[in-house]
Amino acid sequence: MARKPILAGNWKMNMDHLEANHLVTSLGAALADLGYDPEKSEAVVIPPFTDIRTVQTVIDADSLPIAYGAQDVSTHDEGAYTGDISTGMLTKLGCAYVVVGHSERREYHGESNELIGEKAKKILDAGMLPIICCGEALEVRKEGKHVEFVLGQIDAMLANLTAEEVAKSVIAYEPIWAIGTGETATADDAQEVCGAIRVRVGELFDEETAEAVRIQYGGSVKSGNVKEIMGKPDVDGALVGGASLKADEFAKIVCFDLI
Numbered sequence: 205m206a207r208k209p210i211l212a213g214n215w216k217m218n219m220d221h222l223e224a225n226h227l228v229t230s231l232g233a234a235l236a237d238l239g240y241d242p243e244k245s246e247a248v249v250i251p252p253f254t255d256i257r258t259v260q261t262v263i264d265a266d267s268l269p270i271a272y273g274a275q276d277v278s279t280h281d282e283g284a285y286t287g288d289i290s291t292g293m294l295t296k297l298g299c300a301y302v303v304v305g306h307s308e309r310r311e312y313h314g315e316s317n318e319l320i321g322e323k324a325k326k327i328l329d330a331g332m333l334p335i336i337c338c339g340e341a342l343e344v345r346k347e348g349k350h351v352e353f354v355l356g357q358i359d360a361m362l363a364n365l366t367a368e369e370v371a372k373s374v375i376a377y378e379p380i381w382a383i384g385t386g387e388t389a390t391a392d393d394a395q396e397v398c399g400a401i402r403v404r405v406g407e408l409f410d411e412e413t414a415e416a417v418r419i420q421y422g423g424s425v426k427s428g429n430v431k432e433i434m435g436k437p438d439v440d441g442a443l444v445g446g447a448s449l450k451a452d453e454f455a456k457i458v459c460f461d462l463i
């Protein structure tokens with residue numbers, strides 16, 4: 205079965221709720237202008253928690269063909285966890301996806317592969333889908349150990365998931381040195397690691413799971429380079445930071461097959 209491309213915009217800590225309203229409204233219009241076909245690719249926005257209700261309202265009101273989700277979640281259901289957000293709070297807001305293990309959460313919040321795997325399980329249990337991030341730092345790439353490093357992350361993060369759970373999850377390969385730097389991995393670099401991840405999923409689970417799981421590339425993706433990256437056989441989408449903050453630019457990325 206063909207994997208549907210998934211183009212997700214990670215807004216990170218940008219956009220207050222008024223700006224979010226404007227951005228998602230403009231994105232809806234830009235997608236319509238380009239003749240976006242939701243059958244061909246999936247458009248997702250990942251705003252900060254404080255914007256989710258706003259995004260939900262705009263999308264529902266205009267029946268926009270855009271899914272949305274959150275940038276992180278707690279492993280706890282409720283209680284004394286100041287500052288945390290539960291899966292139940294996100295499902296009530298209609299979130300379809302939750303990003304886990306972004307390199308910025310690993311770096312600034314000390315998140316481990318094990319915790320990320322636990323979050324992924326929690327998200328799946330709640331009926332949402334995790335976008336599970338991995339990726340190496342520049343030093344690792346320079347040593348030529350990037351594939352080995354990323355596969356180590358994959359092994360640890362997927363350890364407690366079933367084949368069925370992995371098949372519906374999304375994995376995002378984001379080399380840290382390419383995030384927000386303008387330094388894009390080449391399409392061949394992206395394919396090398398995304399392909400290796402798919403092979404490893406096949407080894408850890410089975411062929412069917414490897415064929416089903418969607419693998420994104422992330423790191424300085426723009427409308428000018430998305431087509432080439434998406435042309436690679438094991439790249440099923442993109443996780444986009446900076447370029448997802450401009451409606452016209454992100455719409456072109458979502459409609460990469462039309463531009």
Ligand code: 13P
Pocket residue numbers: 214306378382383384385386422423424425443444445446447
């Ligand atoms: P940029 O697209 O800004 O490089 O960010 C990538 C990213 O981290 C998406 O999660």
